[in-house]
Amino acid sequence: MAEFRYLEDVVTLECDQEKCIGCTMCTVVCPHAVFRMEAGKAVMAFRNLCMECGACMRNCPSGAISVEAGEGCVRGIINEILGIEGPCC
């Protein structure tokens, strides 16, 4: 699993322990196994593996997870830098 690792300490993923109800959905939908259950709460065990797809946030019924989700493609970011609305990819 350590074969593919992108930049360290760049992702915006946050998980609020207070709000977590322990439904485990984030551990189901995450394609990089970022979350792990500890004492009935979700914790970010491998935060740097997050790709900010936003699946966990979307499927968190208690709103405990937040992340600036997006596809991160070159064209989309250039559009963003230039301040124009445009399609990604």
Next chain:
Amino acid sequence: MAKPVPQGAGEFRLPSTEQSFVLGTIESPVGAIPLVGGELFWQDMRGHYLVRWNIGRDRFMVEPGLYAIGTPDSTSPVFVSANYKMSFDLLRKTLTQSDGWILVLDTLGINVWCAAGEGTFGTEELVDRIQASRLQKVVSHRRLIVPQLGATGVAAFEVKKYSGFSVHYGPVMLADLPAYLENKCRATPEMRIKDFPLIERLVLIPVDVMLALKQGLPLICLLLLIAGFARDGTFLQAIFHHALPPVFAVLAGIVAGTIVTPLLLPWIPGRAFSVKGGLSGLFLLLLFFTLCGGFSADYSMFAKISWPLIGISIASWFGMAFTGSSTYTSLNGVRKEMLRAMPLQLLGLLAGLGLWGTSLWLG
């Protein structure tokens, strides 16, 4: 983003049977549902091949709605998919031995994961499509098998709330779907991980090469044109003498960024894709101009420095562009990388072009 289904939406609609892959229909309480098989025919395969080369990729789609595969009844599972024909075809091929229903969402011909990122494979469309297909009358259960990568756009708890159907996230890879079904719809931890093996990187290469050539060709034409006005030789002689090396540098840069970088991705040093691309470019450019004798040929030092500069900048740019195809890069990571790499790429390219231009007139 997801809202309750608006009034008037979800009007009853079934997909057309006038599609090449529809074998017939199957009777259901809501009418005749188009029946498909798991077998792919030559026109399907031809389409798959062409879209891998970026030909007709933006209109490679099937009609959204409910389809049947095998001989399903009201207890058969419902599989949710996208209307990118590749996604749909690979799903029905995987389900060759199964009986079930396939609910195709309107994702504008985009695959599940990308469409989920854009929100078209999403809660609203799913709830709407369930309603439009009268799925609650076709099946007696209330379960949907949704691809795990669709979770980026679909909120399971909201689908349940608005449609009554509970979403079960299937495995990431279709290849694991039969085992998942066998295992009473439970995925192993391995089935939940998105890896990026060599074969998956390989199939992406042709599209990226085609897109890169589209960007590279204007630059190549510009190089050819400018070289013609060099101070020595006739127009054509000058083009041949001066433009060929930088044109090869551009092509080598494209090869490094769109072929070498994806293939050797895990083994090239560096985390940032622009670094991986740049290193591939450095290696390939030096190798190429050493082997073909460009560095020892009769060119000025300016020219010899300019070729690798141009090639490496281009390789770095296209290596960086591969983040969009990769399965593990994040938005904020790519943004950070781009803000750092793009000034250097631009500087490298302009410096390379400047040196090369100088060599045309000063020798």
